[in-house]
Amino acid sequence: MPDPLSALRDHLAPIEDLKTAAAVLAWDQETFMPDGGADARAHQLSTLQSMAHERFASDTTGELLDRAAETVDDPESLDTAASLVRVTRREYDRARRVPSSLVAELSGAISEAKRAWAQAREQDDFPAFAPHLERLIELTVEKAEAIGYEHEPYDALLTEYEPGLTTPDVASTFATLREDLVPLVDAIAEAPQIDDAPLHGSFPQEKQQAFGERVLSDLGYDFDRGRQDVCAHPFTTAFAPGDVRITTRYDESFLPSALFSTLHEGGHALYEQGIAPNLARTPLADGASLGVHESQSRLWENHVGRSRPFWRHYFPLLQEAFPDALGDTAPEAFYRAINRVAPSLIRVEADEVTYNLHVMLRFELERGLINGSLAVNDLPRRWNEAMDDTLGVVPDTDTNGVLQDVHWAQGAFGYFPTYTLGTLMAAQLMEAIRDDLPSLAPCMAEGAFAPLLDWLRTHVHQHGRKLTAPRLLKRTTGQDLSADAWLRYATTKFGALYDLS
């Protein structure tokens, strides 16, 4: 008879195997799968996911959790046993509350909604998507009611991605952010615009790939425990700490596309490669939350990859790789170009500053949809008004507006805010890091990233899913979630770039 903790781990391990096997299939689907494989792949994924859910939400999991909990002295401890019981219990309770019939109904509705969304987006036909969205919202509210919440149904959705944070937490943080962000964007809009001509030119894919791989290796990404492939919508996926894969896409006439997507996904991947190996095959072998995950991608993409010290080291190498396009570009002109701020229609193409306005707009709209204060039919109008209000640009089509993101069609309500939460957390972490590592900038200027990665490994990565975001922030920065650090960072950086008074 194994001890209760081993019994729990033995029960959870094959469930994690099913989930990581599904992740391999999903990766293949996005990278190499031929078109003809789509139907079979949908069946395979659905089978693996439903078997994993069935086993996880079983009575057995509850009984093993009860027995393992008795062996834990301090339920809030960071040790693996206590954390495993705590995090598994949290996710088990959530999984048990949603009836299987609702899970199945949602899964079917999502499949149909994704197809309808893809077609509606292609044909700029929001009304064709509207009934699917209405149905998804109805089922999602039902799910939220089944899960339960403190303040409003949206809480129940948010905690799936960001355990430990409530809707009011996010709303008040975003309100603070907005207060200084909107004037910053306005001031930038009135300042003379930065020229981003150096980023447009001829950048052969293989050179971009070689440069990207060189940078990834330098940052600490281990190609023996991962690989990089091409995909239309870049993502990172982990099958184990020893197999963490990145995807990117190349635009041969616009350098930043692959460059910053590689740094961004590299940040996610460094996190996953840094999770302690003894957490493998448990629910702890994952990021703390989507926000914390995004803090890692944004930290490497923006605080490192869009900084002067980084390019002090890499710009000469970039010029070597692209002598025709960049041979005559001054380093400072390049640094300015990659930090250009300009309101635009599409979230995934937005700059570091206005990106957050895109996210906040989606947060407010989806909160309204879930809480019943916004009707689906009013959504396109409200989207366009909000774009006009906050960014001063109005989509010409719904395709470039409310239909641009797949998230709602996937039933992923509560996901959007984590993008900006991650951005804010990255800035909070960077302030703590700069305190701990006074020579960070000179190190980066020499292409030495080990001190930074070591700090992140120690304070963030190794713990996997043991900590929630609020607890992780408290431990590492002494603070609660806050927009202040990012506002300090952005005001300083973009104030200087745009010569704002």
Next chain:
Amino acid sequence: MPDPLSALRDHLAPIEDLKTAAAVLAWDQETFMPDGGADARAHQLSTLQSMAHERFASDTTGELLDRAAETVDDPESLDTAASLVRVTRREYDRARRVPSSLVAELSGAISEAKRAWAQAREQDDFPAFAPHLERLIELTVEKAEAIGYEHEPYDALLTEYEPGLTTPDVASTFATLREDLVPLVDAIAEAPQIDDAPLHGSFPQEKQQAFGERVLSDLGYDFDRGRQDVCAHPFTTAFAPGDVRITTRYDESFLPSALFSTLHEGGHALYEQGIAPNLARTPLADGASLGVHESQSRLWENHVGRSRPFWRHYFPLLQEAFPDALGDTAPEAFYRAINRVAPSLIRVEADEVTYNLHVMLRFELERGLINGSLAVNDLPRRWNEAMDDTLGVVPDTDTNGVLQDVHWAQGAFGYFPTYTLGTLMAAQLMEAIRDDLPSLAPCMAEGAFAPLLDWLRTHVHQHGRKLTAPRLLKRTTGQDLSADAWLRYATTKFGALYDLS
């Protein structure tokens, strides 16, 4: 309440999903997986395979089979319902007879044996592998006893790969084959040798790949339902009729390596792509047997790919692709070179004729190992004696002898004969095809393979696993399994090539 047949299909479908998901993971393991992913992958594969086995060997399968069987009028019918019940019953009975404890023990022993074999092979140290092989034989005999057999334990192993054939069937067919094959090999050895110099030279990989893909497309391989990747040990794998993948390997200094491996794997892949789509997610979505599968690969590799008509069409294109290496080669010299026969040590590098001697040697040795007439310690000596007797060459090391193949370390006893069975079946099928398609040769000489593929689709591919090899041969050729057709083919072809009287 679904009808009994739908209930059976609904039960089997997720089991097939688990198996095909495992096939995706195995494909990734051989093609793209980074080294660091190995441990997690072993766990994932083992979980998927054991869940599939557990569900398949469950009482539920038996009950659903009993109910579905009652709806079938003619159990031997080729219709899908009757075939599904018949083939599933056959595999269910087999799966039920092997106790789970033995499955687990064998699986563990195989893992250890594969590691030991890889090391022993590297270090030319058969004695280090011997105890693992002994243990595997012991467990395999136990498995054979559990399954049951008509004549000898080896029957029970053979039927896993070749349902409907017994050890005496194979032994007597091989005896007939040997009778004329050995004199043919001897006569070739005494004739002036063919010069294969045209095949050695500089053949850039990308040109080889482009040529291979062109040929695959011409043969009828559908790249929208498959893809080709690089792998050290080429194989074909199918996740569904809509997703059938090939792998190959390139040797830039020796043309036949990738060329004939591509044709060979292409033959396997055409079979899988041709299985009727309505068999998907059932045990019928597979080849009839390993022998029939190999008949398809050998047919395209040898009867098509090593024929004069084929190269009448492709040799000018090959010369265009490799003008430096082949510009001065006469078509006939090329045709002769790719059909050179020369005894050699390594099975996978053997020519079309002597290949069968390698296979028969393994069949006799493994039959002796299983039936107790050959001791593991005597195996290397017996291997070398048999090589000397049949091929006239003796391995300098066990690495190039008894340790060259992974099959025994994988517990795959009974697998080897299917290579030659497939070769014989291909020749039998080709005689029937030539009767039905008198213009086959002129078609091939124009690069038109649709008539041949249509014939195979109609008579072989679409039926998937509905037929056993003997039944398929009877239906298509009117014959039982026999070595005669291949001997006629080989005697004529190589008699002419080597000018034998």
